[in-house]
Amino acid sequence: MRRLGLVLVVCLFVCAGCAEVPTDPDALAYYNEINDPMEPLNRKIFAFNHALDKGVLQPLARGYNAAVPEFARTGIRSAFFNLREPVNFVNSVLQLNVKCAVSSIIRFFFNTAFGLFGFHDTAAEMGLAPCKNDLGTTLAKYGVPKGPMLMLPILGQTYLRDAVGSAGDYFMSPLTIYGLDKNPHDDLWKVQEYARPAADAVTTRAQFLDVTDSVEKGSVDLYASYREMLYRIRQKEINERLGVSAEEKQQSYDFDVEDDDL
Amino acid sequence: MKKILFFLVAVVLFSCAVSPVFAGEATDFVKKFTDDALDGILAKPVSLEKKAEMFGDLFEKCTSLDTISSFALGRKMKSLSPDEKERFKKAFKENLILMWTLRFAEYNDQRFEFTGEKVSDSGKDVFVSSQVVSSDPVANPPIDVVWRIRKDKNGKQNVIDIVISNISMLKTYQTEYASFLNRNGGDINTLIDMLKSKNDAYRKDIRNAPSKKEG
Numbered sequence A: 001m002r003r004l005g006l007v008l009v010v011c012l013f014v015c016a017g018c019a020e021v022p023t024d025p026d027a028l029a030y031y032n033e034i035n036d037p038m039e040p041l042n043r044k045i046f047a048f049n050h051a052l053d054k055g056v057l058q059p060l061a062r063g064y065n066a067a068v069p070e071f072a073r074t075g076i077r078s079a080f081f082n083l084r085e086p087v088n089f090v091n092s093v094l095q096l097n098v099k100c101a102v103s104s105i106i107r108f109f110f111n112t113a114f115g116l117f118g119f120h121d122t123a124a125e126m127g128l129a130p131c132k133n134d135l136g137t138t139l140a141k142y143g144v145p146k147g148p149m150l151m152l153p154i155l156g157q158t159y160l161r162d163a164v165g166s167a168g169d170y171f172m173s174p175l176t177i178y179g180l181d182k183n184p185h186d187d188l189w190k191v192q193e194y195a196r197p198a199a200d201a202v203t204t205r206a207q208f209l210d211v212t213d214s215v216e217k218g219s220v221d222l223y224a225s226y227r228e229m230l231y232r233i234r235q236k237e238i239n240e241r242l243g244v245s246a247e248e249k250q251q252s253y254d255f256d257v258e259d260d261d262l
Numbered sequence B: 001m002k003k004i005l006f007f008l009v010a011v012v013l014f015s016c017a018v019s020p021v022f023a024g025e026a027t028d029f030v031k032k033f034t035d036d037a038l039d040g041i042l043a044k045p046v047s048l049e050k051k052a053e054m055f056g057d058l059f060e061k062c063t064s065l066d067t068i069s070s071f072a073l074g075r076k077m078k079s080l081s082p083d084e085k086e087r088f089k090k091a092f093k094e095n096l097i098l099m100w101t102l103r104f105a106e107y108n109d110q111r112f113e114f115t116g117e118k119v120s121d122s123g124k125d126v127f128v129s130s131q132v133v134s135s136d137p138v139a140n141p142p143i144d145v146v147w148r149i150r151k152d153k154n155g156k157q158n159v160i161d162i163v164i165s166n167i168s169m170l171k172t173y174q175t176e177y178a179s180f181l182n183r184n185g186g187d188i189n190t191l192i193d194m195l196k197s198k199n200d201a202y203r204k205d206i207r208n209a210p211s212k213k214e215g
Helices: A002-016 A025-034 A039-067 A070-094 A098-114 A135-141 A160-172 A174-180 A187-207 A209-218 A222-241 A246-251 B002-014 B026-042 B048-062 B065-079 B082-104 B169-183 B188-208
Strands: A149-152 A156-159 B110-119 B125-134 B143-151 B157-164
Touching: A025 A222, A025 B065, A025 B169, A039 A149, A039 A187, A039 A209, A039 A222, A070 A098, A070 A135, A070 A160, A070 A187, A135 A160, A135 A222, A149 A160, A156 A160, A156 A222, A160 A174, A174 A187, A187 A209, A209 A222, A209 B082, A209 B188, A222 A246, A222 B169, B026 B048, B026 B110, B026 B125, B026 B143, B026 B157, B048 B082, B048 B188, B065 B082, B065 B157, B065 B169, B082 B188, B157 B169, B169 B188
Parallel strands: none
Antiparallel strands: A149 A156, B110 B125, B125 B143, B143 B157
């Protein structure tokens, strides 16, 4: 009975959030490409996330930028990236990308041992460039479609494929595996489970304050602006990781521009 | 790193040079663009308000405002009266100039490296590929920038789009404005008023901006 209630609530939520399908051919093509069928609901969640960002995350990120010198911020970003190296490694293996797999695992051990746990990217200085990777990209490589756009509370914009990928990445992280059999009252477990993601969020947010300030000042529809930008950035990221040809990359911005007014 | 994105767009929108040849010469055209912007305006010891004026002049000369504004509004542009078209173009142009004046004022220490050019599928445009690199590539990794160049009917080259890290300026404006109009009953005057209010805010910021580039 409770399950039925849940299903009804979900149906109500989804139907209340369905976007109107455009009839204009150009608008329909864009609607299909961006695939945001739950736009009305997504906009509500976006408004909540944006308020949370303004009220909590931005002040913390601005304070962090003001208090922490740039070299230390670079080091902290590098250390967080180092914690992701095992995830990069696993996904590179799954994608049969030997070069990146080797680079990620060597970087992880090298930077952990000789780079102050990744605070200093010693491996990069020796020519081992970072290879960021994730399960969303792995799924894309094997033909899984991106699915509908989702606006997740707190976590923000993603696509169904990437959301599943992020969950998978979380569970393949050594830190998560370490925490699985830990007592919830264990201090180290608490750091891994709460403090690390919070610190990661603040440092990442701090990195993009300038650009988001600018977008927010200029945009007439913030939701539409971010949706377009984040979609294109993610598309580029996946294309680059999977080695898509220059011709295919050009397709994303080689749309028709009429010259009636020229 | 992201600051560079805005710097790039500022450079392309506000610098200008016209090359007599199109095919195969688009890269030279864009190179001249960037040189003129960096040396001709960025380095000038004048106030930000003055630089905004200089950018405005260059913007008129070297970009195709008609193409950009028409594409930004999509099919809606065709349904506007001449008066509405003019008012939109004026507000839109001011918006571009003021926004990028502010953005570019924050940047220095970047240079362009050009990596090739390709003709568009339609054959009408040339995409010039470049990268923006800084003196500290670890802190500021290179950013891909593609410039879309088209000749007008008089043979003059124009920048009609800039694609930074796969984000097309034209496409972003189009989707944003279409969404705004859709949510406001298709009323162009609401959009024009919104642009004007943003322009007023930009002007205020420009007046209050610290004059980093002066002297």
